[in-house]
Amino acid sequence: MTLRFPVRQMHAMTPPLMPPADPTAGVIAEDFAGMKSQAFGLARRAGLTPVLCPVMVRPGWRYLPASWWPMPLRAIRPLQMPATCMGPSGVMISIGGTGGAVGAAMRARGGRVVQIQNPRMDLRKFDLVIANRHDEISGPNVVLSRTALHGVSPECLAQARRVWAPRLAHLPRPLVSVLVGGGNGRFRLGAAEGHALAAQLGRMIDCDGVGLALTPSRRTGVEVREILSHHLSPKGAWVWDMEGENPYLGLLACADAIVVTADSVSMISEAVATQAPVMVAALPGRSRRIGLFMQDLTQAGRIRVFDGRMRDWPVAPLDDTQAVAQEMRHRLNLK
CATH class of the missing domain: 3.40.50.2000 (Glycogen Phosphorylase B;)
Known part of the structure; x- marks a missing residue:
């Protein structure tokens, strides 16, 4: 679609954190500002409180593309995830290639995972994939936006x-x-x-x-x-x-x-x-x-x-993040 405009114990995981009072989304991402901005922006626009669950790759595994990891949860340090984010009623948001590999493994263990950006693997490994039009991917579980996701509301x-x-x-x-x-x-x-x-x-x-x-x-x-x-x-x-x-x-x-x-x-x-x-x-x-x-x-x-001169012309704000967040809520049946 293009927009115009009880859980088993998981390998390589520490015991779940105590769930916070508000609905949460566990963000599976490397601790980079650009990735956090997109995932946190999507979660907040969808009415969820994002909690970063940083992906820290073990020594040696970085030399192999994440999409090639045979057992992604063994390639990372133990991932801390709020209990409310796991299982069929929870939400996890993965982003990028490394986050996507881990997110796909988490979904295979029973979680619901929304992937941001092209994961460069089988898109069916995710409940929803949110990417940009310029990523040139498509599928029944793909939502495309014109702009990158963000929290600049x-x-x-x-x-x-x-x-x-x-x-x-x-x-x-x-x-x-x-x-x-x-x-x-x-x-x-x-x-x-x-x-x-x-x-x-x-x-x-x-x-x-x-x-x-x-x-x-x-x-x-x-x-x-x-x-x-x-x-x-x-x-x-x-x-x-x-x-x-x-x-x-x-x-x-x-x-x-x-x-x-x-x-x-x-x-x-x-x-x-x-x-x-x-x-x-x-x-x-x-x-x-x-x-x-x-x-x-x-x-x-x-x-x-930009040609070195001030230019002015009529414009309107262009931001697909809110529409994408609403579509995510609809697809996942978030109450």
Whole structure:
């Protein structure tokens, strides 16, 4: 489907934790911010309280793709899972290839598992698979979305706006928020790219008179951060120094326009969930999946390529997370 818009003791598990009072979803994931953001966002939008059950792979097993593990629960350290998440009435959410391998093994032992992202294994091993259109998978238990899942809801943005609007009030309007990622296996963001981006952003400040607030991410290299700060701070831009409270949500909430680097589906997905037009700063590299993702959003009129100038056009928030969460509740018959 494409959206528009008593349990046996399990191997490699410690005794179940005492169940919390609220309905919970056990999140089977490696302890990475991007994965937690997607799984926690889905759970909360579905009215569940997410509990991270971190997957810690034993030494030696990382050299073998998780989908090849003959006994996934032997490949990880004991997984702690709330008792209410297990069995036919519980819910577990796995994400990524490693989480998916463990999630499939948990389902084989009697649990209900929702997988986020293409697990790169038989999709029938899960009760539900939630993936992006650009993953190019299909099946009776597959739900597809245009954007990555996340927790940037209107309520979350409103709360962040109340906190950050006074802190950013000294900057000129329109305010352009800049979200900077980092190099990965598909795109490059080193010193040369940092200089080019700084020049483009500086030109926008000079030519269009915008205020500019910029946040690097954990993946942004130190040299790139220094280049951006050195070039933009003298022009009156506010550049987060990675100290104190993270301004990310505040920049999303307060922006009149957003510039985001092309390396991150998650950051672009969160940006287009706001009411601001989103411009994507190109980076050297190539990814078929991210290309299809951006093509979809371009056709929807939600993003444009950043060319060093402020651009404004009518937009509406684009976020499939809530619809996906509702579909999950329907498919799993969650009360």
